[in-house]
Amino acid sequence: MQSTKQVAERWGVRRDWVIEMCRTGDLPAEQIDGRWFIHESVVDHYKRRPRKYGNSEALFWSRVNKSGPNGCWLWDGAHVGSGYGQASFGGVRQVAHRVAYELTVGPVPESLQLNHLCRNRGCVNPAHLEPVTASENKRRAWETSSLHSATYRAMVGA
């Protein structure tokens, strides 16, 4: 692990720029006691200064762990409260699985949501994602929720 000061010296950039990249998620980094630390592998990978956001795609995939259960690709970066991965891509904060899908498959229309076929919200494997309408996504979530199974059992008298 290297401090932002070390990385700034190594790359010959301003330290606040490195801190900003850590904060936005463009650099895989960990925050310990309020200070950012960058993994050596990343520092070595970019021997020279990375172009701002120009390396977003490589950095994005460097945060994906492809050895999850059932073929899930797990997002190693930040997660929002609902369990979805959060990525900063091209300077914009977005859900990680949408970025993964758009990078590998193609654009998802604004009106559609990506449904996790694997039910693992932290998964970004495009093969596990299917674009569906918001109402279909809600219906599926309800269908698999325990609340539904209880309600369903009561309904059918099971």
Ligand SMILES: [Zn+2]
């Ligand atoms: Zn999955």
